[in-house]
Amino acid sequence: DVKVTQSSRYLVKRTGEKVFLECVQDMDHENMFWYRQDPGLGLRLIYFSYDVKMKEKGDIPEGYSVSREKKERFSLILESASTNQTSMYLCASSFSGASNQPQHFGDGTRLSIL
């Protein structure tokens, strides 16, 4: 079974802090993704990565950055957290590029910025 693990289920931070959200997958997947999920807006793609040290912007990258130093780990960074970044963050992974591979999701991190 694919396992995508997000380091924290709940996180509370203050405005202006630098926040790191970590995601690890154990299936040697090339592709990794970060989404946020908000009521009424659904899931939106923030950033994704097709390989180590490679990153691509998704639909809403502003205020975020990512790091992929190792294949199994994909980190989402809030450079200076703001209250509008309070959300549920979901990490996903899949095998490379092929269209027939499903994305597998972690349990999510509910982040509150005070």
Added chain:
Amino acid sequence: KQEVTQIPAALSVPEGENLVLNCSFTDSAIYNLQWFRQDPGKGLTSLLLIQSSQREQTSGRLNASLDKSSGRSTLYIAASQPGDSATYLCAVKENKLTFGGGTRVLVKP
């Protein structure tokens, strides 16, 4: 720009009734369509993936159909159980996944 719609947003059925969940999308040039289940406060669990060349996929009590030409997919859940209560999301893949807003399902005992 691809848009994915799921109607209704919420659905309540008595236990034992078959569930029919709808998903529509505006651009038929998709690679595949995936159905997910999400329990409150949790991540997404992949249920079924239908390739663009396929018409349906089945797994146990779940059956998903795909009609690319009309931009529709339907997820059928036979003989619903209270444990099927969750939010069901569909997503279509082009260069990335685009999600619908989900249908929240309540199966009453």
